[in-house]
Amino acid sequence: SAVISQKPSRDICQRGTSLTIQCQVDSQVTMMFWYRQQPGQSLTLIATANQGSEATYESGFVIDKFPISRPNLTFSTLTVSNMSPEDSSIYLCSVGIAGTDTQYFGPGTRLTVL
Amino acid sequence: QKEVEQDPGPLSVPEGAIVSLNCTYSNSAFQYFMWYRQYSRKGPELLMYTYSSGNKEDGRFTAQVDKSSKYISLFIRDSQPSDSATYLCAMSARSGGSYIPTFGRGTSLIVHP
Numbered sequence: 001s002a003v004i005s006q007k008p009s010r011d012i013c014q015r016g017t018s019l020t021i022q023c024q025v026d027s028q029v030t031m032m033f034w035y036r037q038q039p040g041q042s043l044t045l046i047a048t049a050n051q052g053s054e055a056t057y058e059s060g061f062v063i064d065k066f067p068i069s070r071p072n073l074t075f076s077t078l079t080v081s082n083m084s085p086e087d088s089s090i091y092l093c094s095v096g097i098a099g100t101d102t103q104y105f106g107p108g109t110r111l112t113v114l
Numbered sequence: 115q116k117e118v119e120q121d122p123g124p125l126s127v128p129e130g131a132i133v134s135l136n137c138t139y140s141n142s143a144f145q146y147f148m149w150y151r152q153y154s155r156k157g158p159e160l161l162m163y164t165y166s167s168g169n170k171e172d173g174r175f176t177a178q179v180d181k182s183s184k185y186i187s188l189f190i191r192d193s194q195p196s197d198s199a200t201y202l203c204a205m206s207a208r209s210g211g212s213y214i215p216t217f218g219r220g221t222s223l224i225v226h227p
Contacts, residue, residue, distance in 0.1 A: 004157075033214075040122060042219040043158070043202070092157055102148065103215070105157035 002027055002095050004106035012112045013083055020079045021109045023093035028073035031096035033103065034066070038089045046091075049076045083113045117141050120203055120218030129227050133190040137203035137218045140184065144205040147179050148215065149188045152200045161201075162188065193225045 003026040013019050023032065034046040047055040047068055055068040070076045080087050090110050094103040120137045127133055135149075146165055150158035162177040164170045170177045176189040186205070190197055200222050204215040 040219065042118070042120075043217040045214060048214070094157075102160050102163055104160065105150075107157045108155075110155070 002029065002097065002104045004093060004095060004104060006093060006106040006109050008109060009107065010110040010112075012114060014114055015084055017083055018079055018081045019083065019111060020077050021091055021093075023076045023078070023106055025074045025095055029095040029097070030073070032070060032076045033094045033096065034068065034076075034078045035092040035094065035105075036089045037092060037108070043092065046078070080111065083111075085113045087111065088113045117216050118203065118205060118218045121221055122219055124222040124224055126224045126226065127193055129193060129195060129225055131193050131225070133188075133193050133197070133223060133225075135188040135190075135201050135203075135221050135223070137186050137205075138184055139186075139205055139216075141205075141207065141216075142181075142184065143207035144216075145208065146206045146215070147177070147186050148204040149175075149177055150202040150204060150217075152202060152220065154199075158202055190223075193223075195225050195227055198223055198225050 005024045007022045032049045035043045037043050045058050046061045047057045049055045049068045049070040051070050051073050065081055067079045090108045092105050092108045094105045096103055118139045149162040151161045152158040164177050164179050167179045167181045174191045178187040200220040202220040203218040206215040
């Protein structure tokens with residue numbers, strides 16, 4: 001298993017500002033993922049972040065809006081840029097464990113945009 | 115039609131009841147099936163993981179996969195108030211060695227004393 005922490009755990013932001021969410025893992029992992037979870041909805045994958053390469057974004061998500069960094073094998077950041085109330089959601093990072101086909105999730109960041 | 119369908123509930127049961135949670139799916143390529151439990155204000159935690167069809171048991175939890183019907187279930191025996199949470203099914207078809215599951219929207223379970 002992996003222990004994952006996220007910062008901040010929650011935030012309330014003003015429209016038009018940006019927020020950077022940090023994800024720290026207690027072991028080196030190749031694959032890290034960023035998800036969005038809106039109330040009553042399933043987890044939606046935003047992007048896959050692999051160390052040493054550009055993040056791969058899913059349909060409907062773009063780098064200008066959700067820039068991602070992956071400087072090493074234990075850390076990643078997701079920035080939510082130029083926020084609007086529609087960005088209010090829970091943002092989750094997760095890691096894939098090689099050979100197990102499973103993912104472990106962080107506790108999430110609850111974002112409210114006013 | 116969504117790839118994975120899951121009734122959001124809520125499902126309310128008395129303590130000690132047997133709970134049945136279900137998902138249906140449309141993609142016949144799915145081979146890996148998972149159940150996650152998510153408590154309020156927490157991230158999802160992996161509960162059960164099965165490959166292909168069949169049953170898997172872990173304590174009070176049993177996961178069942180019927181690929182012919184494209185239907186998976188999670189049974190909870192002797193349910194406890196501490197089982198109150200949202201249960202998400204997830205499934206994947208390994209593609210090129212990567213693992214990106216498709217999640218259901220989750221079923222909210224309430225076990226009352």
